Amino acid sequence: MTSISIEHVPGEEREQADERSRTGGGNGGRQGNGGRHINVGETERWLSLAGGAALALYALKRRSPAALALAAGGAALIGRGATGHSPVYQRLGVDTADPNAVRRNVLAAVLPSRKLESERAYTILRPRHELYAFWRNLENLPQFMEHLESVTVTGDGRSHWVTRAPIGKPLSWDAEITEEVEDRVIAWRSLPGSAVENSGQVHFSDAPDGRGTMVRARIIYSAPGGKTAEEIARFFGKSASQQLRDDLRRFKQVMEAGETPTTEGQPHGQRKEANR
């Protein structure tokens, strides 16, 4: 039974806390009943109401246990239509009430004076020292950081970073190591005046009982605005916290399994224009 029940979905706050980006207040005022965020579009809400009512009526006519559950499904749909809140959408980060939300999130990340800060942790079944050493050689970073083309260590704790640019010119900046504690912490930041001001920290600590190493990374981006900001928005494509999550996952894959999984380049049959 595909039912949409109206329940509180735990983890919502965590998600929001994970990405402490400011979204420019664009979601203000769109709170639904009981403080629930409206994330279902107007047309869909009407369809939910109509569909839910139809289901409930149908079910009431049949009076079997199956129909009872059907009625519950109808009720859930009615609820969704009435409140404009879908816990399923919420969990998936979908917001059909606001098609510009995703774009705004990205832009907000790079608007003048705005900072984008994300933090993620993964547990990796490798010794702490090995993980630290791999990361400390900054030239390894492009192996798992998707948006980097290269990092060149230039000496004196400094390095030159170049982004992978799907469209337009790649961005580049110089960075310096600001803190390092052997096998525990590495921190870096871009030098003042860089096109993309950014800094990062990564902490390595032992997971309990031989379960490997907990790796916690934190990345902060800020940009002075203008054309560069748009360029950053373009290469992000996804939210910074998603980017960090995917980068850390690739770090784990490279360190544990020796390679990242892929299906790029495998065969397939006839593709259709409009894949669902």
Next chain:
Amino acid sequence: MKAVCWQGKTDVRVETVPDPQILRPHDAIVRITSTAICGSDLHLYDGVIPTMEHGDILGHEFMGEIVDTGKEVRDRKVGDRVVVPFSIGCGKCWYCQNELWSLCDNSNPNAGMVEALYGFSGAGIYGYSHLYGGYAGGQAQFARIPWADVNSLAIPDGLTDEQVLFLSDILPTGWQAAERGEIQKGDVVAVWGCGPVGQFSIQSAILQGASRVIAIDRFPIRLRLAAESGADVVNYEETKDLVEVLKELTGGRGPDVCIDAVGMEAHGHSLDYYYDRVMTATKIEMDRANVLRQVIQACGKGGRVSVIGVYAGFIDKFPFGAIFGKGLTLRAGQCDVQKWMPALLDRVRNGEIDTTSLITHRLTLDDAPHGYDIFKNKEDECVKVVMNVS
């Protein structure tokens, strides 16, 4: 090469596609000799699994001969005859190291998608939607095997394809279903669904010490196969109240272990999908959900419910009170094929497990569309389709 490609609801076609290549250092390429259609493939065929794309190559039960290896492959070499487990493990993460292969941390390239749904992602699976990684499947002449050292079982000489092919999925899947029932001496085990996985659950439950196995289905041939394996059978269509029947058959105690080998098929990850399902197919879905509710209702006090049929979304009106009130243990999940393969190979070799009698149809790859059709519609007493690839 030829490959069976998904082209939409109840539309599979044999197409000519490029041969697979080594894409990563731990890969191997297998030339496939035998491949089967799994009951779970029917859910793809029915179009109820989201994130399928037109042209995706199907199939996750296959075996063959290694014809190429990446430079990091150590334990397999060209010419080795292997059976391939349906889910892909990296062999190095905590889950693989602890024999929870189906929960591998590293093998699903689309793990982020699954995390949005379940919080965390399990392993990638061949030919089973992009949610499970989008890997090209094994209903084809060749397939690429990632981390080939751990994702293939070398087969000794003297065993036929038909004897060992099902080590790829349905035999270990049935075995794990019984194993997770933690069968104790004297236990009565009830198995819902006598498809191929149900059949192996029955054989496994008996080998694991069940005093009695009760098999539930409605198709005569499936019930007959179950009876031949030593189960008492119940045709649920001929009963008024299955829960009462099971109570009766167990002297009022109820089964100690209940295995759900039916499952309820996947729910989407977009709300449009949910909406469509609710509007068009609710009744069908309800019937399917009823199986798990019935399993829980029927299970005796302190019993174990083992769910091996596939569930993917949300269940409404889940009888949690019955689980609590009867102190039940609920286990569920995909099979950790790699864990069971070597021991089950021995049992097949010793003749303890019969793998061939459930094969009702032997076809060629070109016959795949027909195979899907008769398997789905249970025509021609179809229980299991195996395709010979040459």
